[in-house]
Amino acid sequence: MQKILIDGGVSLSGEVKISGAKNSALPLLMATILADGEHRLHNVPDLADVRTTCKLLRELGVDAQMGRGVARVTNSGVSNCEASYDLVKTMRASVLCLGPLIGRFGQARVSLPGGCAIGTRPIDQHLKGLEKLGAKVQIEHGYVDASARRLTGAQIVLDMATVTGTENLMMAAVLAKGTTKIKNAAMEPEVVQLAEVLVTMGARIRGAGSESIEIEGVTELKPARCAVIPDRIEAGTLMVAAAITNGDVLLRGVHSEHLAALIEKLVEAGVAVAESPDGLRVKGPARPRPVDVTTKPYPGFATDMQAQFMALMVLARGTSVISEHIFENRFMHVQELKRMGARIQLKGSQAIVRGVKQLTGAQVMATDLRASASLVLAGLVARGRTAVHRVYHLDRGYQRLDKKLRRLGARIRRSRARPPVTIR
Numbered sequence: 001m002q003k004i005l006i007d008g009g010v011s012l013s014g015e016v017k018i019s020g021a022k023n024s025a026l027p028l029l030m031a032t033i034l035a036d037g038e039h040r041l042h043n044v045p046d047l048a049d050v051r052t053t054c055k056l057l058r059e060l061g062v063d064a065q066m067g068r069g070v071a072r073v074t075n076s077g078v079s080n081c082e083a084s085y086d087l088v089k090t091m092r093a094s095v096l097c098l099g100p101l102i103g104r105f106g107q108a109r110v111s112l113p114g115g116c117a118i119g120t121r122p123i124d125q126h127l128k129g130l131e132k133l134g135a136k137v138q139i140e141h142g143y144v145d146a147s148a149r150r151l152t153g154a155q156i157v158l159d160m161a162t163v164t165g166t167e168n169l170m171m172a173a174v175l176a177k178g179t180t181k182i183k184n185a186a187m188e189p190e191v192v193q194l195a196e197v198l199v200t201m202g203a204r205i206r207g208a209g210s211e212s213i214e215i216e217g218v219t220e221l222k223p224a225r226c227a228v229i230p231d232r233i234e235a236g237t238l239m240v241a242a243a244i245t246n247g248d249v250l251l252r253g254v255h256s257e258h259l260a261a262l263i264e265k266l267v268e269a270g271v272a273v274a275e276s277p278d279g280l281r282v283k284g285p286a287r288p289r290p291v292d293v294t295t296k297p298y299p300g301f302a303t304d305m306q307a308q309f310m311a312l313m314v315l316a317r318g319t320s321v322i323s324e325h326i327f328e329n330r331f332m333h334v335q336e337l338k339r340m341g342a343r344i345q346l347k348g349s350q351a352i353v354r355g356v357k358q359l360t361g362a363q364v365m366a367t368d369l370r371a372s373a374s375l376v377l378a379g380l381v382a383r384g385r386t387a388v389h390r391v392y393h394l395d396r397g398y399q400r401l402d403k404k405l406r407r408l409g410a411r412i413r414r415s416r417a418r419p420p421v422t423i424r
């Protein structure tokens, strides 16, 4: 097991290129199930979750290889419609193969994901939608068993704007007979990119990016050729890294429109954010102002940026309130930040953060992907050394964040760690 060691106190400066978005790459890779032939996906980030998805595709009989940011997927017929527990337990997004498998082959057997560190995360909306499209869905022996002759278009009203739910149902509906309408659809940029790529494959989709998506089923699709959009959460994390260290960093290859809610909050906190043809330049204040945030579905403030923004607010000149309204247990970083000297009080779905002048380095433990990022950010400014354990969480969703931070001047490195003792 590895840990990340950070000696805090360096103001970051320089330029950094943003990698492709994990949460776009995963559904796009799953979309390759929908068409035979040679698919090419560019700007694919080199991440543990991407490797897991390629492994899953290979288990289904689809050859998927990653190299130098390009995923080469050769689909010459799926030989197996089952996603095993062993894979799904390591990555919940494996559930994204359900839609394309049932849509194209009329059958899918996918291990039902359990709860995870950030919440219970049911998939009832995915299943309800598939049933609306005519699939017979059963849960047996821990697996979702779905079957249908050919799905038939229908109107699906989601109870909440679920991201992977919308993606799964869109992929199921593209080959269905007739027209499907998904109401209360998720509007995230990753949903929009999936729709756009499906359209280039021959699908008929309108309205992606709005609350209502209409899909007219076709009988066949062509292989995909696309480049994954930049990762708005990686970009946001690096923006906070610049802000928290009173640094001056230029982010290249970002889509700033995907970051509007975060930029607004950073500016309120006193961070200078300027867009130029070269990219997005972020300059941190001597000390941030306190700002309240509430997580919401896109275009609201992303839950995936909550932990990182909290790291910034921990050092603010006053009190801020951070409300988490997407996941019920996404405050696991709080106890770890407190070990570094943060003053945070949890009240249900709210964290009351009383800013302190200085954090101190400590041994801390990552519990999930974004919580890990928040601890790394805190380590960048803490006095002395911070050791972040369980780095594998970070590697699931950030392409060598430590390397990118080092290039910006941070004193950060990896080292082997003995497994930390979990009881405190």
Ligand code: EPU
Pocket: 023, 026, 093, 119, 120, 121, 122, 123, 124, 125, 126, 127, 160, 161, 162, 163, 164, 165, 186, 303, 304, 326, 327, 328, 369, 370, 397
């Ligand atoms: N929900 C249900 N039933 C469902 C689906 C969702 O109750 O059938 C609830 C969830 O429990 C949650 C809310 O609806 O309370 C929204 O969850 P959503 O389904 O939108 O989340 P997701 O699709 O499982 C994706 C991202 C997450 C990101 C969320 C929210 C991928 C692969 N994952 O998850 O990313 O936090 O949307 O934006 O796209 C991450 O990258 O760190 C990460 C967790």
